[in-house]
Every structure is written in C-alpha cells, then in structure tokens.
Amino acid sequence: MSTIPRHLKIGLVMITIAGVISGGYFVGVVGRIRNMVRDPETEANPFVAPAAQLYSSADPPLDVKVFFPSSSGTAILTAEKRRIFKSGELTNQARQILKIVVDGPMTSGLLPTVPKDTKLQGVFLSKDGTLFVDFSSAISINHPGGMVNEQATIYSIVDSLIYNLSDIHQVKILVGGNEQETLAGHFLLLLPLDMDLSITTEEEGTHAN
Amino acid sequence: MLLAGIAGAVLLSPLLMRGADNDLPIYFENSTLVLKTQTVNRISYLPLADIVRQLSLPFTNDTVQEMFTVRGTNSQVVLTRNSAAISVNNQIALLPNPVLHDNGTWLVPYEFLPQGLSRITGTEFRRRAGTPRVFAGAVKPAELTMNAQFQGSLTRLTLRTSTPVTLEMRRETAQHRTILAFVPKVIDPARETLDYKDRLVSSIDFSDSDGMAKIIVETTDEVGDVRILSADENRVHFIDFIRKTEVTGTSQTPAEAPTAAGTASAGKQDPAAAPTGAGAPVTGGIRVIVLDPGHGGTDTGAMTLGVLEKDLTLIIARKLRATLQSRLGATVLLTRDSDVPLTSEARASVANNNQADLFLSLHIGYSANQSDLGSSVYVIKDNFAASLLSGETGRRLFLPWYLGYRPHRPSSVQVAGLASEELSNAFPGWNFPLRNGPVAVLASAAMPAMLLEIGNLANPTSTQALLDNTFQTKLSVTIAAAIERFSAMRPAAK
Numbered sequence: 001m002s003t004i005p006r007h008l009k010i011g012l013v014m015i016t017i018a019g020v021i022s023g024g025y026f027v028g029v030v031g032r033i034r035n036m037v038r039d040p041e042t043e044a045n046p047f048v049a050p051a052a053q054l055y056s057s058a059d060p061p062l063d064v065k066v067f068f069p070s071s072s073g074t075a076i077l078t079a080e081k082r083r084i085f086k087s088g089e090l091t092n093q094a095r096q097i098l099k100i101v102v103d104g105p106m107t108s109g110l111l112p113t114v115p116k117d118t119k120l121q122g123v124f125l126s127k128d129g130t131l132f133v134d135f136s137s138a139i140s141i142n143h144p145g146g147m148v149n150e151q152a153t154i155y156s157i158v159d160s161l162i163y164n165l166s167d168i169h170q171v172k173i174l175v176g177g178n179e180q181e182t183l184a185g186h187f188l189l190l191l192p193l194d195m196d197l198s199i200t201t202e203e204e205g206t207h208a209n
Numbered sequence: 210m211l212l213a214g215i216a217g218a219v220l221l222s223p224l225l226m227r228g229a230d231n232d233l234p235i236y237f238e239n240s241t242l243v244l245k246t247q248t249v250n251r252i253s254y255l256p257l258a259d260i261v262r263q264l265s266l267p268f269t270n271d272t273v274q275e276m277f278t279v280r281g282t283n284s285q286v287v288l289t290r291n292s293a294a295i296s297v298n299n300q301i302a303l304l305p306n307p308v309l310h311d312n313g314t315w316l317v318p319y320e321f322l323p324q325g326l327s328r329i330t331g332t333e334f335r336r337r338a339g340t341p342r343v344f345a346g347a348v349k350p351a352e353l354t355m356n357a358q359f360q361g362s363l364t365r366l367t368l369r370t371s372t373p374v375t376l377e378m379r380r381e382t383a384q385h386r387t388i389l390a391f392v393p394k395v396i397d398p399a400r401e402t403l404d405y406k407d408r409l410v411s412s413i414d415f416s417d418s419d420g421m422a423k424i425i426v427e428t429t430d431e432v433g434d435v436r437i438l439s440a441d442e443n444r445v446h447f448i449d450f451i452r453k454t455e456v457t458g459t460s461q462t463p464a465e466a467p468t469a470a471g472t473a474s475a476g477k478q479d480p481a482a483a484p485t486g487a488g489a490p491v492t493g494g495i496r497v498i499v500l501d502p503g504h505g506g507t508d509t510g511a512m513t514l515g516v517l518e519k520d521l522t523l524i525i526a527r528k529l530r531a532t533l534q535s536r537l538g539a540t541v542l543l544t545r546d547s548d549v550p551l552t553s554e555a556r557a558s559v560a561n562n563n564q565a566d567l568f569l570s571l572h573i574g575y576s577a578n579q580s581d582l583g584s585s586v587y588v589i590k591d592n593f594a595a596s597l598l599s600g601e602t603g604r605r606l607f608l609p610w611y612l613g614y615r616p617h618r619p620s621s622v623q624v625a626g627l628a629s630e631e632l633s634n635a636f637p638g639w640n641f642p643l644r645n646g647p648v649a650v651l652a653s654a655a656m657p658a659m660l661l662e663i664g665n666l667a668n669p670t671s672t673q674a675l676l677d678n679t680f681q682t683k684l685s686v687t688i689a690a691a692i693e694r695f696s697a698m699r700p701a702a703k
Contacts, residue, residue, distance in 0.1 A: 071578045074642065111578065145511030145518060146575025147585060147662040151646050181553060181649060185504055186572070186660075188553070188649035191594050191611065199644070 054092045054099075055085035062086040062093070064164040066100045067200055068110040069152040075201035076152050077159065080105050090167055091123045094131055097160050098123065113156040115142035121177065129169035130192045131161060137176035143184040150184045155196055162195035170194055232418035235260070235334075235343040236350070236395045241420035247316060252306045254316035257288070264330060270315070277308075277315050281329030288315065288325075295321070297328050319343075337397070342417060350397035355424070357405040357413060364409040366426065366448040370396070373443035380435060385411075387435050389424040389448065396422035409450045426450070438564050447564060494699025495692060498533055499542045499560040501570040501650060502526040506550030511575035513666040518573040519548065521675055525663070526571050528685040536689050537696060553649035554610070560654050561613065566699070567624065567692065568658035570650045573675060574665045583665030584636075585644045586629045588621045589614045589651040589658070613655040620657035624695040628659060631691040635683065639664075657695070661688070 062084050067077040084096035098120050104112030115138055122134040143153065158171040170192035174180070180189055233255065235242045242263045247254045261268050261279055269278040275290035287296040290310040295302050302324050309316040317325075322334035322343065336343045344350055352371040357364060368376070368389075375392040396417065403413040411427040426448075428435075433453030439446050502522035504510035510518025523545070530541040542563055544556045560568040574583030594611040614621065625643055632641040641661075651658045663684065664671040674680045 069578065074640075076644075144575050144667075146583070146666070147572055147587060147646075147648075147660070148583070148644075149575055151644075185508055185510060186646075186648060186650075188611070188647045188652055191596075191647070193647060196590070196646070199646075 054096050055087040059085040059087050062164075064097060064100075064160070066097060066105075066160045067156045067163075068105040068107075068113060069148075069156075070201075071109050071111060076148055076199040077155055078110060078201050080107050080110055082106075090165060091125055091131075093165055094123050094125075094133075094161055094168065095120065097164060098133065098157065101156050101160055113153045115139055115144070115153075117142060122174075125168070129167060130172055131168045131170070132172045132174060133157060133161075134174040134177055140175050140180060140183050145184045147186050150182070150186045151199065153183060154187055154189070154193065155199060158193045159195050159197065159200060163197070231341065233341055233343065234417055234420040235263075235345055236348045236420075237263070237345045238348055241394070243418070243420045249309060249311075249316070252318060254309060254318060255321070257308075257315040257317045257321070260322070260326065264326075264332070266330065275310055277310075279326070279329065281331075284329040286325045286329050288317065288321075295325050297325055302328075340397075340401070342397075344395070344397070348395055350395045351391075351393070353396050353398040353415070355398070355400065355403045355413065355415070357403055357407075357410065359407045359409070362452045364407055364450045366403075366410070366413060366424075366450070368424070368446045368448070370444055374446075375443060376437055376439075376446050376448075378435065378437060378448075385428045385430060385432070387426045387428060387448075387450070389426070389437075391422040391424075394420070394422045409452060440564060495537060495539055495566045495696035497540045497542070497563055497565045498537075498567045498569065498692070499544060499563060499565040500526045500529060500533075501544040501556045501559075501568065503570060503572040503650075504550075505545050505548055508550045511573060511666045513575075513672055516666060516672055516676065518575070518666065521573050522571045523548070525681055525684060528681050529569075529571075529688055532685040532689040533692065536693060539696075554653065556650050557613070557653040560656060560658070565654075565656050567695070568651075568654040568656055569688075569692075570648075570658075570660040572660060572662045574662045574671075575667050576665045579665075579667045581665050581668065583662065583668065583671060584632070584639050584641045585662045586625045586632070586641050587648050587651070587660040587662065588625045588643070588645050589618060590645045590647050591618065593647050593652060611652045613653040614651055614658065617655065617657050620699075621651070621659055623698070624657050624691070625659040627694050628661065628688060628691040631687050631694075632661075632684075635687040 064082055064084055065079040066082050067079055069076060070078040082100050084093060084100075087093060087096075102114045102118055102120055104114070114135075117136075117138040119136040119138070120133070121136055122132070124132040124134075126132065139153070143150065154173065157173065161171050162168050172192040173183075173189050175183070175189075182189055231246045231248070231253070233244045233246045233253075235244065240263070242259065244255050244259055247256070257277065257279075258268075258270075267280045269280075271278070277288045279286050279288075284298050286298075288308045289295075291307050293304045293307040295304060295308065304318055304320050304324060306318040306320075308318075308321070319336065327333055332346045334343055334345050349372075351374055354369045356367045356369075358367070374396070377390040377392060379388045379390065380386070381388065394417070396415075398415040401415050405413055409429055409432050411429060412425075413427075414425050416423055416425055428450055431452050432450045434449075434451045436449045436451065437446055438449070502519070502525070504517075504519035504522060506519075508519065510522070512518065526543055527546075530543060533539050533541050542559060542565070544559045545551055556570070557568070559565075574585070576583045593614070594609070597609040597612055622643075629641045629643045632639070648660055651660060664675045666672050666675075
C-alpha cells in the first residue's frame with residue numbers, strides 16, 4: 001500500500017474544507033432568494049397589525065345613513081338606514097360604514113357602488129380630520145366607468161363617512177396604497193374631498209345589521 | 210512685378226484691416242444714441258465725439274499732441290493716440306485695446322465707457338457679452354425670450370417679457386415679412402435670432418440696430434393671416450402665423466385672453482391637435498374652442514359589446530369640430546385627434562396654452578341603472594380645492610393649478626346651462642341635467658369649461674343611437690347651437 005505524499009494530504013483536506021464552506025454559502029444564498037421571491041400574498045404582512053374586533057357586543061348601536069344609487073329617480077345617491085356599533089375608535093366606526101358600502105345595499109331598488117372584489121386595505125385619520133381610505137386596486141380596475149357611476153362610487157364613500165361621523169371633515173381615497181388621479185378617468189382624487197349632499201336624496205329603506 | 214505687389218499690399222493693408230460698420234444703440238433714460246461702430250483689426254470701436262456730445266460733456270481735441278481730453282465735474286479723462294493707457298483723474302487705467310485717431314475721428318474700444326467715461330460722469334454702462342446694445346444709467350430693459358412652435362395649420366411665436374410691453378405689427382406682404390415693434394423700445398433679448406424654420410416661417414430675428422426694438426419674421430407665401438393674442442397683462446404675446454387655407458375670413462385681434470393659470474406646464478399639447486378655422490366669420494366672443502375627446506389609448510373608458518367610449522368621443526368631437534368651424538368660424542382644436550392616452554393635466558394644458566375661449570370635454574355615460582338614458586352636463590364643483598388658497602386674499606403671481614377654473618366658473622355654469630337646455634329640447638326623454646363635481650379635466654381649465662356626458666352604454670337603445678350617424682350629426686348641431694348662443698353673449702373680439 002503506497003503512502004500518499006504529505007503535501008497531497010494537506011491539499012485534499014483544504015479542498016474538502018473549501019467545498020464545505022462554499023456548499024454552505026450556496027445553500028444560504030438559495031434560501032434567501034427563495035424568501036425574496038416567495039409570493040407575499042400567501043404570507044401575513046408583518047407590518048399590518050392583526051385584525052382587531054371592530055366593535056364589541058357591549059358597544060351601543062348607532063343608526064347611520066349610507067348612500068347608494070337608486071334604480072329610479074334623478075338624484076345620484078339615496079340614503080339607506082343602517083346600524084353600526086359605536087366602538088371607541090373612530091376608525092373602527094368608519095370601517096363598519098365602509099364595510100356596508102363595499103358589501104352593497106340591502107334595500108331593493110338601490111344599487112351597489114363599489115366594484116366586485118374590492119377590498120378595504122386601510123383606514124387612517126389625520127390630525128386635521130382627513131380620513132385616508134385605502135382600497136385595493138380592484139376599485140379602479142373593475143370600475144365600469146361613466147361619470148355618474150364614478151361619482152356615485154366616490155360619494156357613497158365620502159358622504160356616508162362624513163355625514164355620520166362628525167369628526168371626519170374630509171376623505172382622501174387611495175387606490176392600492178397610492179394616490180391616483182381618478183378612479184375611472186373623471187373625478188379628481190388627488191385632493192381630499194368634502195361631503196356633497198347636493199347629489200343625495202331622502203332615505204328609501206331601513207335595515208338593521 | 211514682385212516689388213509692385215509688395216508695395217500694393219503695404220499701401221492697402223490699413224484698408225484690409227477694417228471691417229464693416231455696424232450700428233450700436235446706447236439706451237439712455239430719455240434718449241437713444243445709435244453709434245456707427247468701426248471694426249479695426251477685428252476690434253469694434255466707437256466714435257468718441259458722438260458719445261461725448263450726447264452727454265453734453267466739454268472736451269478738448271489737441272491735434273498737435275494727438276490727445277483728447279473729456280471733462281466732467283471736477284474730473285477729466287485724457288486719451289492718447291495709439292495708446293491703451295488712459296488717464297482718469299490723473300490715474301492710469303488700461304484699456305484692452307489702444308485708442309485710435311484716424312482721419313480726424315477718435316475711436317475708443319467699448320471698455321472705455323465703463324472704465325473711463327463712467328468714472329467722470331457717474332453714468333453706468335452695461336452690456337451683455339456678445340450683444341450689440343448698451344444700457345446706460347437707470348435704464349431697465351424688458352428681458353425677452355422667444356419660442357416658436359408649429360401647430361399643424363399655424364406657427365405660434367410666443368414672446369415673453371419681464372415687464373409689460375405692447376406690440377405694433379406691420380406686415381410687408383410683398384416681402385413676406387412681418388415686423389413686430391416693441392413699445393417701450395428698450396428690450397434685452399436672451400437671443401438675437403431664434404433658430405427656427407418651418408413651412409410657414411423662414412426666420413425670426415430680433416433687431417434694434419436703429420434704436421427701435423423689433424422682431425422681424427420672414428414668412429413663406431403660405432401664410433395668409435397673422436394674429437396677436439396678449440396675456441398675463443401684456444407680458445406674454447402669442448403671434449399666430451396662419452396658413453392661407455385656414456384663415457377664418459377676418460383679421461380681428463382676438464378677445465382678451467384668459468390669464469395663464471397655475472403651473473408652467475407648457476407644451477403638453479398633443480402633436481396631433483390640429484387648429485382649424487374656416488367658413489363663417491367670427492362674430493361673437495368665442496374664437497378658439499378646444500374639444501376634448503374623453504379617454505384614449507389604453508384608457509378605453511366605458512365599453513359595451515365592442516363599443517368603446519374612447520372611439521365614440523373622438524367621432525363626435527370630429528363632427529363637432531366641423532360644425533363649429535362652419536357655424537362660428539372659430540378655430541377648433543382637439544386635445545387628441547388619434548387614439549392616444551392623455552392625462553387630465555395635458556388636456557387642460559392644450560386649452561390653457563392655446564388661450565381657448567371655451568373648453569368642452571366629451572364623454573359617454575355608463576349608468577348602473579340600465580334603464581336610464583344617462584346624459585349630464587357637468588361643471589366643476591363650486592369652491593373645489595378652495596383650501597389651496599390658504600387664506601391669501603392678495604394678488605398672487607401664480608394661481609394654483611387646480612384653481613384655474615375659479616375666475617371662469619360663472620361663465621362655465623352659463624354655457625353649461627345653455628347646453629343643457631338645447632340638448633334637452635332637441636332630445637326629448639334623454640334629459641341633460643346640469644351637475645357638478647370635482648371633475649379632473651375641468652379644474653385647471655382657465656376659461657369657461659364644461660363636460661358633456663352623453664347617453665348610457667349600459668342601455669342598448671342609447672348605445673344604438675350613439676352609433677347612428679344621424680344622431681351624431683344632430684348632436685353636433687345642437688351643441689354648436691348652444692355654443693353659438695353663448696358666443697353671442699360674450700364680448701365680441703376686439
């Protein structure tokens with residue numbers, strides 16, 4: 001049995017060590033790349049607080065008017081009486097109203113205003129009373145268009161919030177977390193909007209949640 | 210032979226060194242002195258005696274010692290022939306080039322004015338490097354910038370001055386030349402020549418060599434009419450060189466243009482926009498109309514069964530353009546004349562940049578209520594974006610972009626009311642109620658502006674009508690009638 005020269009032994013040992021190190025590095029890099037390309041939709045966003053209860057059963061009820069377009073009449077929006085719960089956080093009350101707007105009316109003859117698959121992504125209140133409402137991009141992409149239609153979508157949100165929650169003075173609508181010029185090419189969203197009751201009319205129906 | 214050649218060259222050399230004479234105006238507070246400069250050895254020289262006489266300064270011309278002395282109050286400057294050194298109050302100052310005394314005429318380089326004459330008269334002389342004019346004392350020239358743009362059927366020359374000026378136009382038709390004289394005449398142009406040429410304009414040059422500031426525009430024989438529009442309190446002038454076939458039949462000066470609003474977002478006009486005017490002479494106050502076919506390109510707008518809002522708005526806008534041209538003789542521009550997307554800002558910019566008297570945006574409706582025939586006439590919501598005023602009540606240099614509508618909102622409501630009335634009468638059952646909202650394209654339009662939403666693509670009857678040629682023609686005629694009524698109510702073009 002021949003003996004392996006000493007310098008070759010040293011060389012083999014060093015190559016083995018280098019191989020182990022580079023192999024470990026490669027595995028680490030691959031792992032990091034996989035983490036980077038992993039679909040964010042499938043994982044919880046660590047920056048978003050866990051969904052809190054919008055109200056508790058002990059909270060007092062609050063009757064509100066939520067605005068939807070009517071299949072008859074000339075006014076763009078008609079009020080529908082609904083009920084939310086007066087939780088401590090103003091933004092929670094706003095979220096309850098926005099949920100009603102997104103889900104659509106319960107009265108026959110009234111029509112939904114928010115396009116299908118739209119999600120409410122966030123609600124923030126600034127110190128000056130401007131409520132920032134962030135919807136998923138479906139509110140714009142799936143919008144069928146039309147001036148009156150677009151105005152109904154915008155003001156069903158704006159009027160329903162400001163009419164019922166007096167601490168909200170203006171509403172700024174965001175789309176997909178960003179500012180967008182318009183929803184469907186007509187009404188400017190770059191500035192916060194005031195309530196406009198001139199396009200609304202008296203309530204048509206009453207429903208309790 | 211060789212000697213004769215050398216002798217000739219020596220004799221002629223002083224003449225060969227001389228260049229052509231040029232005129233150099235010196236603007237004083239109450240007068241203008243135009244000097245004949247002489248170029249010697251590529252240096253431009255000024256005739257000293259003319260300057261001294263203009264300033265009424267006593268002087269001595271010592272022809273024996275070849276010295277020239279100019280006296281001020283308790284001061285004097287002495288010049289010596291062929292010497293760059295001058296004596297100012299017994300102190301030596303060095304000019305970059307020597308003083309010349311040629312054929313009895315004392316010639317000084319320009320630097321003599323600030324380095325010599327200023328020190329004994331107290332009058333400051335200013336000259337921008339490379340420019341052929343001098344401003345003396347407290348004279349404050351209006352700074353001038355020029356820009357030209359070919360806009361399909363006309364070439365627009367835009368002149369901006371730092372202070373208000375009046376333009377007096379003189380046309381030399383036979384020479385295909387238009388001269389625009391400035392009043393007041395003290396102008397400091399950023400450039401002497403605008404490097405611009407197109408099928409209507411051959412050259413644009415500033416000239417004040419005779420002390421009268423003016424712009425000389427050489428045109429081609431295709432130019433039929435030239436018109437001036439003034440804006441921003443006469444700080445901005447638009448001079449339109451209009452192609453012969455596009456002339457509306459009058460050479461009236463247009464009505465007072467609306468003040469340019471908001472941000473300086475100039476030049477956003479769709480290149481395809483074609484200003485045109487033909488037919489009836491302009492009779493009312495509406496001379497320039499900008500039509501805005503809604504949506505375009507990837508932004509299709511509302512749609513139903515292959516019918517796209519962007520296509521219908523363009524078809525109707527083109528028909529309306531032809532109708533307005535023939536009925537009103539107005540110049541009609543489209544924000545887009547092809548299938549391209551535009552932002553709301555770009556659309557309003559076309560109207561603002563062209564000093565439109567009316568802006569009309571065209572849209573097709575899509576109502577959640579399918580039985581509705583749709584249709585609305587929109588104006589901008591009253592007091593929209595008022596928070597941008599931030600409590601300022603004084604005069605502002607610039608109006609915030611989204612407040613461009615404010616001075617013109619009453620007129621917008623007026624023309625929208627007329628459109629609503631005419632359309633409701635012409636199309637019974639369709640209803641064209643007057644509505645308002647934060648309409649993006651109307652917020653920044655600094656002129657009477659409205660938006661028409663016609664029909665309802667969710668309603669098959671309405672869609673069928675919108676596709677019908679007869680309906681489209683009737684629609685155009687009705688809208689034009691409303692604009693005609695509005696035009697008659699406006700002050701006629703001056």
